[in-house]
Amino acid sequence: MNALDSVADDPKDAAHIAVLAHEVIVGLNIRPGIRMIDGTLGGGGHTAQMLERSAPDGTVLGVDADPAALRRVQAKFPDEIAQGRLVVAAGNFVELEQIAQAHGFANVDAILLDLGVSSFQLETAERGFSFMQDGPLDMRFDPTQALDAAEIVNTWQEQELANLLYEYGEETRSRRIARYLVQHRPFTTTGPLAQAVEKAVGGRKGSRIHPATRTFQALRIAVNEELTHLEQVLPQCLNLLKPAGRLAVISFHSLEDRIVKQWMQREARTYVHDPLHPFGGQKREPTLTIITPKPLTATVDEANQNPRSRSAKLRIAERPHLIDADNYTKNNE
Ligand SMILES: C[S@@+](CC[C@H](N)C(=O)[O-])C[C@H]1O[C@@H](n2cnc3c(N)ncnc32)[C@H](O)[C@@H]1O
Numbered sequence: 001m002n003a004l005d006s007v008a009d010d011p012k013d014a015a016h017i018a019v020l021a022h023e024v025i026v027g028l029n030i031r032p033g034i035r036m037i038d039g040t041l042g043g044g045g046h047t048a049q050m051l052e053r054s055a056p057d058g059t060v061l062g063v064d065a066d067p068a069a070l071r072r073v074q075a076k077f078p079d080e081i082a083q084g085r086l087v088v089a090a091g092n093f094v095e096l097e098q099i100a101q102a103h104g105f106a107n108v109d110a111i112l113l114d115l116g117v118s119s120f121q122l123e124t125a126e127r128g129f130s131f132m133q134d135g136p137l138d139m140r141f142d143p144t145q146a147l148d149a150a151e152i153v154n155t156w157q158e159q160e161l162a163n164l165l166y167e168y169g170e171e172t173r174s175r176r177i178a179r180y181l182v183q184h185r186p187f188t189t190t191g192p193l194a195q196a197v198e199k200a201v202g203g204r205k206g207s208r209i210h211p212a213t214r215t216f217q218a219l220r221i222a223v224n225e226e227l228t229h230l231e232q233v234l235p236q237c238l239n240l241l242k243p244a245g246r247l248a249v250i251s252f253h254s255l256e257d258r259i260v261k262q263w264m265q266r267e268a269r270t271y272v273h274d275p276l277h278p279f280g281g282q283k284r285e286p287t288l289t290i291i292t293p294k295p296l297t298a299t300v301d302e303a304n305q306n307p308r309s310r311s312a313k314l315r316i317a318e319r320p321h322l323i324d325a326d327n328y329t330k331n332n333e
Pocket of ligand 1: 018019036039040041042043044045046047063064065066069091093094114115116117118119141229277
């Protein structure tokens with residue numbers, strides 16, 4: 001059994017099945033010999049399939065901010081790494097162009113971003129991503145960075161905390177929660193924080209999701225600057241793609257999906273409105289072709305097998321054949 005088989009067969013990996021994997025492989029047009037970037041390597045689930053479908057000579061650069069993810073993947077794919085088919089790199093995808101260039105992946109056929117937190121991270125209590133098990137208030141993808149969730153919860157002013165919960169958690173009870181947290185801090189672990197949020201909103205009140213879900217989402221987004229990093233990586237992906245190369249992005253909440261959707265729409269425009277222009281605007285060479293006008297979502301079967309896939313939205317776009325780098329720069333000046 002090689003490493004690629006073991007990804008699907010290892011019972012330990014049952015909870016880490018790659019989300020929308022078939023749609024990603026087909027949508028990215030994975031075929032033998034191509035060069036690819038997996039910007040969110042995680043447990044290597046998508047990378048395994050990318051390697052398999054591009055065999056015998058396709059290559060993947062796998063990037064993750066979390067050194068623990070890289071160590072797992074290195075242990076899982078020793079043969080592919082030895083053959084040079086998989087190159088792994090520690091780093092934040094906010095620097096994707098630089099990382100790709102450093103590893104000779106500046107011109108690729110396919111890029112995948114499967115955003116957010118991995119099942120490994122969620123299930124490791126010490127990483128502090130989950131309120132289901134008590135762990136330190138951490139939530140950093142990259143444990144070497146300074147800011148963690150404890151610093152935000154314990155030092156930010158009430159108003160700042162309320163704004164954070166409202167903007168990044170879309171939490172309508174943000175003020176009430178922020179006031180309660182400030183009155184009852186410091187918090188050092190996830191369990192008491194989740195209980196405090198529950199008390200602040202007066203219990204569960206029949207809600208399907210735990211009352212702390214939105215607070216935890218907001219904290220994680222802030223700790224890892226997830227939305228700004230996403231905004232910054234998308235144009236870099238375009239620069240890294242060959243003509244006819246494709247980008248796939250899987251997002252798990254509406255804030256991420258909106259950023260991806262609006263960016264793709266902007267790049268695909270054929271006309272730019274400009275009130276100062278004599279004709280009110282001008283034609284523009286699109287820098288992207290949208291492949292999925294509506295995002296792809298999990299089938300009922302996948303959603304039943306892998307609950308994490310239920311909120312996943314996959315958007316795919318292609319760099320047009322004719323466009324060149326100069327054109328892209330000109331269009332975005
Ligand atoms: C949803 S998981 C990816 C799972 C993976 N596709 C698989 O099939 O196993 C997301 C991963 O991306 C990483 N990540 C999130 N944001 C990142 C960023 N800005 N730069 C680098 N890695 C990031 C996380 O550490 C996590 O391991």
